[in-house]
Amino acid sequence: MTKRNEPLAELVTEAGLSEGGLARRVNELGQDEGLQLTYDYTAVYRWVRKGQRPEPPVPSLIAQALSERLGRQVRPSDFGMTDTASLATRALTYNSDVPGTVDTILELGRTELKSRGMQRRRMMTAPFVLAAAAGPSRDWLLSTLDETFDQDAPRKIGMRQIDGIRGMFKIMQEMDVMRGGGHARVTLVEYLSGYVLPLVRRQHDQEAVQLALYEAAAEQAYLVGWMAYDDGQHGLAQRYLIQSLRLASASKNKVLGAHVLAGMSDQANLLGYPEEALALARVGQRGITISDSPACMADLQILEARALAALARDGRPKGSVTEAVRRAEATFQHVRPDNEPEWARFIDPAYLYGEAAHCFRDIADTAQIDRFASESAAEAARQHRARRGALSQAALVSGDLQRNEIERAATRGQTVISLAETVESSRCIETVRDLTKRFKPHGRMPEVQAFQARAGQLLKVA
Structure with a gap:
C-alpha cells in the first residue's frame, strides 16, 4: 500500500490550491508543451493521498504550477518525485x-x-550529448580568466x-x-x-x-x-x-576545473569524438600554467596527444602526436607529488606512460608502444593497480600483433584477462573485447583459441 505524499500535501495547501485547481493548471501547462492532458481532482487525490507518481513530464508540470502560486522555485524532488x-x-x-x-x-x-x-x-x-561539452568548458574558461586567484x-x-x-x-x-x-x-x-x-x-x-x-x-x-x-x-x-x-x-580553484575538463576530454575521446576531446584538453591548458600544477598540465597534454592520435587514424599528421607526448613528458619532470593536490596522486608514470603507449598504438609505432607500455605495466604491477596494468598490457598486445608476433600477443592477452577479472571496470571489459577483434584474423592458432575462449567467458559474465 502506498503512503500519503505529505510534502506534496503541504505544498498544495500552502499554495492555496484545490485538488481540481491543481489538475486544471497542470493540464494547461501541458497544453503549452503540446500535451493533451485530461487530469481532474481524482488524479491529484491519488498523487497526494495515495502517493502515486505520474510519468514525466508531469512531475515538472506540478512543480511549475506550485512555483507560480508560491512565488519561489519548487522542484519535483521537493515533493518526492523525480522527473x-x-x-x-x-x-x-x-x-x-x-x-x-x-x-x-x-x-x-x-x-x-x-x-x-x-x-x-x-x-x-x-545518453552522452556531444553538444553539451562546449558550453560548460567555455563558461569555465571565461570565469577563470575573470577571476583573480x-x-x-x-x-x-x-x-x-x-x-x-x-x-x-x-x-x-x-x-x-x-x-x-x-x-x-x-x-x-x-x-x-x-x-x-x-x-x-x-x-x-x-x-x-x-x-x-x-x-x-x-x-x-x-x-x-x-x-x-x-x-x-x-x-x-x-x-x-x-x-x-x-x-x-x-x-575559485582553476586547477581543479582544468582537471575536470581533462576527464571530459578523456570521455569524449573514448566515445569516438576526438575533435571535441582535443578542444576540451586545450581549453584546460589555457586556463592554467605549468607552475599551477605540473601534474594537471601533463595530464591535459597527454590527453591532447590521445585526441591527436585518434585523429591521425583519419589521415592527420602523426608528428603532432609525438610532439604532444614529448611536451607531456617534459612537463611531467616538474611534478613534485607533495606540492600536488590529492586527486593528482595517480597522475604518475603508470598513468602517463600508459596513455602515451595508447597514442603510439593508434599511430602504429611499435617501438614507442613497447617503451611506454612496458614502463607503465611495471609501475602498475609494483602498485598492484590491476586496471592500469590491464590497459598497458593490452597496448603491448597490440604492439605484438602489429609485428605479427601472435603467440607472444596471445600469452600477454591472458595476462590482460587475469587483471581485468579482478576489477569492476567497463573499460577493462571493453579492452578485452577490443583484443578479441584484433585476434580474429589469427583464429586458427591454438594460443589464440585459448585466449578467445577465456575472453568469451569473461565477456559473458560481464
Missing part, C-alpha cells in the same frame, strides 16, 4: 548559480539511490569537517584506482548526497570555509562522474562532470 527526462536535460547545464548546481547533483544522487524501475533506467541510460593560499583548510571530507575522497579514489569504478560508487553517492552537499547548502560566515566546501564537493562530484565513466554509465558521468566543473569554478 528523469527533465533532470537528464538540466544536468547537462552549467548553472549560473551554485545552489542550482547542488540541487542537480542531489537529484542525480537520489535517482541513483532511491528510484526504481523505469525512472532509474531512464536516468542510468541517459591568490597563488599563495593554502590548498587545505584546517577544519575538521573539511579534512574529513577530503579523507573520504582519498579512500574512495584509492578504491576506484585499485578496484574499478563500479566497486564503490554507490557508497560515494550516498556520502556526497547525505553529508557533503547539505553542508554546502548552509551559509558559512567565513569565505574560506565556503570555498573549501565547494572545492571538496567538486572533487567528490568529479570522482562520482569518473567512477560512472569507468563503469560504462557515460550519460550519467557527463552530467556529474559538468556539475563538478561548476562547483570547481565556485571554489
